[in-house]
Amino acid sequence: MQVEQAKPLGDKSEQPGDAEQADQVELAVIGLGYVGLPLAREAASVGLRVVGLDRDPRVAAALNAGHSHVDDVSDADVRRMQAAGFLAYTDDSCLARAQTVVICVPTPLSEDGGPDLSAVVSATRAVAGRLRRGQLIVLESTTYPGTTEEVVKPLLEESGLRAGEDFALAFSPERIDPGNTTHGLRATPKVVGGCTPSCAARAVAFYGKIVDTVVQAKGTREAEMAKLLENTYRHVNIALVNELAILCRELHVDVWDAIRCAGTKPFGFQAFRPSAGVGGHCIPIDPNYLSYKVRSLGYEFRFVELAREINARMPEYVVRRVQDLLNTEGRALHGSQVLLLGVTYKPDIADQRESPAVPVARLLRKRDAEIAFHDPFVTEWSVDGMAVPRVIDVTTAVRSFDLTVLLQDHSAYDLPRLADEARLLFDTRGRIFRPGVEVL
Incomplete structure (x- = not known):
């Protein structure tokens, strides 16, 4: 393991503490989504005993049945994790058994445009209720600078224990890139910032078991800002x-x-x-x-x-270009059949979070276009609660639709053939440069 600016280990928080149990595990991950589940998998793969906590009983049940809901973690990965002792829980009692607890819960935007920390607060309170001396607590959820020390630390210290003295507290930003097979969790340097030097040392030592390079930040605020x-x-x-x-x-x-x-x-x-x-x-x-x-x-x-x-106005620009293209063919957007290819937010994954396909579809519907979609990773898709029809044979479909819009360039698409077959094709990804294809 390569460590940048790591400080020496060694204070009493490194010791397991008085409440060590015979069934102790080395890691408990809170939030078994796109961040938490790959972390649990990587930790289990290096021999750590891992448990997971997720409040969604469907997620926990599926994982315990050997099924993954995350693109980058296969069912085979989950079965290997189980063979190494992994179990998913919905009850936070499992946290008391862990030497290290890592919080990987979502931080969406609230109605006022700021971070919604409700999941972080809930997870932290669950940890505080089970906190014991010697534990390492790490927040990985993305948030604003100051969250670890201004929100998480006070909640944990309501237990009567003190960060840097009785337990270690750190922040380490997740760097998960779904679908990226080159830069996985182990190969991507891990930034770590601790509330104290001893906290940082504990976190560096922990992540050093899982990733190749650990980069120590000056503190939690610098790690959050990074x-x-x-x-x-x-x-x-x-x-x-x-x-x-x-x-x-x-x-x-x-x-x-x-x-x-x-x-x-x-x-x-x-x-x-x-x-x-x-x-x-x-x-x-x-x-x-x-x-x-x-x-x-x-x-x-x-x-x-x-x-x-x-960036928010790009879907409007795309729809305006669609309208212009149809106009050049003597057709109005109103009543035209428009096929959307690729509705995920990046190629070759099923993840649809914040996909621009949604506002594009919404705007097309607002202008009374008849829309359908195809995506090799998505079998059902709805926009504002209304289902969008899915075509089965994309090559046949592009021949009949008035216009096809390539929104996501999945590798499964035979782009040259689609360009040959489509009546009109608008490429928003810059992948098809040939006569008859309109490019963003």
Whole structure:
């Protein structure tokens, strides 16, 4: 294991404590979703005894039956975890048995645009009710700087135990990229920030068993900010290239070729590509945590606000282009049949969180288009509670629909053949450059 800026181990919080039990496990993961389940799998694969806690009884029951609900964790992975002793619980009594507890619960946006910490608070209270001396508690849920020390720590200390003295407390931002087979959890450096140097040392030692490289932050706030910086950087640059795509069309510039050329520079440039919008569990959400925190201090985070505005208007731009394409063929969008290909937020996974396909479909319906969809990873799809019809044979379907919109470039799609067969094809992913295909 490679460790950057790790400090020496060694204080009484490293000891198991007085309440050690014979059936003790090394890790309890709270929240068995896209972050927690891969963490549990990786820990079990290196020989740690792992349990999981999820409040959804369907999730726990499915996992205990050997079935995964997460793209990056297969049923075979779950069975191997079970063979290593993994069990999923809905009862928080399992937390008292764990040397380390990692909180991986969702932090969506609240109605006022800030982070909804209700799941974090609930999980922390569950931990506090079972907290014992010597435990390591780590928050991985993405949130604003200060959450670990201002929200989690006081709740845990209601137990009468003190962070850095009786138990260790740290923050380590998740860096899960669903569908990425190159940079999995083990190969991706893990940032860790502790409430005290001894807390950080405990967390570094724990994650060093699971990942190849651990990077120690100065503290929990720096670790929390690192996560937001990573995704704010992407959010802002995606907005930049999305706006460029709109402007380049007016300037008669091929934005895709400009990006290709700029991407040949071996330093100082990273290529981002335009799309129908921003989806996923990080980029559309995380920068708002930072913006929310900045606003609470009386400032504006204008980059984030502008990026959000630009990215949010991309579905409207896509639908306007759809309308223009149909107009050139002498058809109105009203009453036209439009086929949407790929409704997940990224290629080759089933994850639909914050997918731009939803606002695109909503806007098309608002303009009275007749929509259907195809996605090799999604069998049923609804928008605003209304089911969208799914076509079975995509090659046959593109021949009959007035317009086909490629929203997600799944590798299962034979794009050249679809381009040949479609009556009209609008490629929002920049994958099909040939006469007769309109590209974003």
